[in-house]
Amino acid sequence: MKPKILVIAGPTASGKTALGIQMALRLGGEIISADSMQIYKGMDIATAKPTAEEMKTVPHHLIGFLDRTESFSVADYVALADRTAREIISRGRIPIIVGGTGLYISSFVNNVQFPDIKCDESIRLRLRQEAETYGNSVLLERLRQCDPETGNTLHENNLSRIIRALEVYEITGRKLSEYKKESMLFESPYDFTAAALTYTDRQILYDRINRRVDVMKENGLIEEAYEIYKESSTIKTAHQAIGCKELAPYFEGKASLDECIDKIKQETRRYAKRQLTWFRKEPYINWLEGDSTSDLNFFIKKYENIIAKR
Secondary structure (H helix, E strand, O other): OOOEEEEEEOOOOOOHHHHHHHHHHHHOEEEEEOOOOOOEOOOOOOOOOOOHHHHHHOOEEOOOOEOOOOOOOHHHHHHHHHHHHHHHHHOOOEEEEEOOOHHHHHHHHOOOOOOOOOOOHHHHHHHHHHHHHHOHHHHHHHHHHHOHHHHOOOOOOOHHHHHHHHHHHHHHOOOHHHHHHHHOOOOOOOEEEEEEEEEOOHHHHHHHHHHHHHHHHHOOHHHHHHHHHHOOOOOOOHHHOOOOHHHHHHHOOOOOHHHHHHHHHHHHHHHHHHHHHHHHOOOOEEEEEEOOOOOHHHHHHHHHHHHHOO
């Protein structure tokens, strides 16, 4: 019998955190975050980390453990999530993966084995400088020419992954997508039951996003983003978090605060749309679809029914 792991995925502001905590309380679980920005310290508001009270209620892992100046790859995440899951299971508890970073989740669920290709900082620096000079879209188009399978899955804002794919191609002469196909030949040691939250009407999700951004603003988002802005020359990845980079024009006196807040809402809605597109392609996902009347208890019952059928 493989150890069981639960997965709660979906777009930002859909209600994943609350559902994860309730499932952990009911089943004796601990939460492993699958969010590529919540891993960083000092980004509590912009990344909508669980509150201190929520993290006291249920143990949370892989949140706020990394300095903003450090890089962190998908391979790093899979290795650390695997080690954390094994520790949770050894305590007789259930790991619950909660987050919206699709690449983290799919790589862990599919037991992706990453090639041991060392980073070349000189290549990365050159590619990053090219992106700053000519734009991310130029690098993405180059990737689509040499590795269309990988390039067509990425958005131009995913600069770190675009650079990594180009770096692998330059170093090895092989496509990252080829390595990915080879990496998925090994069966996972875990039994996953995965669900993703969504809503019948996309506007319900968008309204939740807009309200969340307003709450973030009230809770100190501007002050937090300014601290990150001041360090932007040394924290390339963390600086790209939605909620931080959109406020740079305000700090530079180029746009009003209201304009920047509207931009955050717009970019968050676009990100949610990309998340939904990603998860809809994943065959292991069971969808929990709510409407305007759905509450937390609705999603709990839906997910419990899915678990009971396994």
